[in-house]
Each structure stands twice: as structure tokens, then as C-alpha cells.
Amino acid sequence: QVQLVESGGGLVQAGDSLRLSCAASGRTFGGYIVAWFRQAPGKEREFVATISRSGFNTDYADSLKGRFTISRDNAKNTGYLQMNSLKPEDTAVYYCALGPLQGSRDSRNYSYWGQGTQVTVSS
Secondary structure, eight states: OOOEEEEOOEEEETTOOEEEEEEEOSSOGGGSEEEEEEEOTTSOOEEEEEEOSSSOOEEEOGGGTTTEEEEEEGGGTEEEEEEOSOOGGGOEEEEEEEESSTTOOOGGGOOEEOOOEEEEEEO
């Protein structure tokens, strides 16, 4: 069993940056694909980014390319999401997830989820 704990969310102004962290328990973090999803009020959960086991391959939602950067540190069992030039429409609960399928944007392919961290961007 793997447990995930996200942190780093908060209230920021438009144009600011945040870095979210996803700390995983257990020794098998490096064997999983890491992904970030988000869910805004009244909307479905949507894919944000994913990163391969090695960290060499990444994929982003088209609308977020250039502003968000996903990374991971397998030695620290931690994944990260750097978010720059934040916009009010980025306001959502952000979730990290672990799964076995590289490149998957489908939340159903992720087995382990964190509790989420709230990001609120004011205009």
C-alpha cells in the first residue's frame, strides 16, 4: 500500500508561482508513474501532467504547457508540480496519483491518490 500526501497549496495572486509536493510512503515510489490532476468546483477532475518512472518523459495538458512543470525525486519518494504565471482559472484542488501506465491521462489508470491540496488564485 502506498500513501500520498500533497502539500504546497495556498492562496496566491494571479501571476504568482507555487510548487506542489507529493510525498509517498513506501519503497516502491520509483516503480510508478506520477501524475497530477485537478478538480475545480462544479467541474470534473482533469488531467494536468504526468512523468515517467525515470523522470525523462513528461506530458502536459495542452492548455498548461509552458506554465507548469512536473518533476520527481525518486531518492526522496516525492513528486513535484511547479506552477508559474498562475491564473484564476487554475483555482482547483490538486491531486497527485501513482499508476503503472506510462503516459496515461485517464484517472482510472491511477491506483493511489492523495487527499488533495487547494490552490486558489485571486485576480
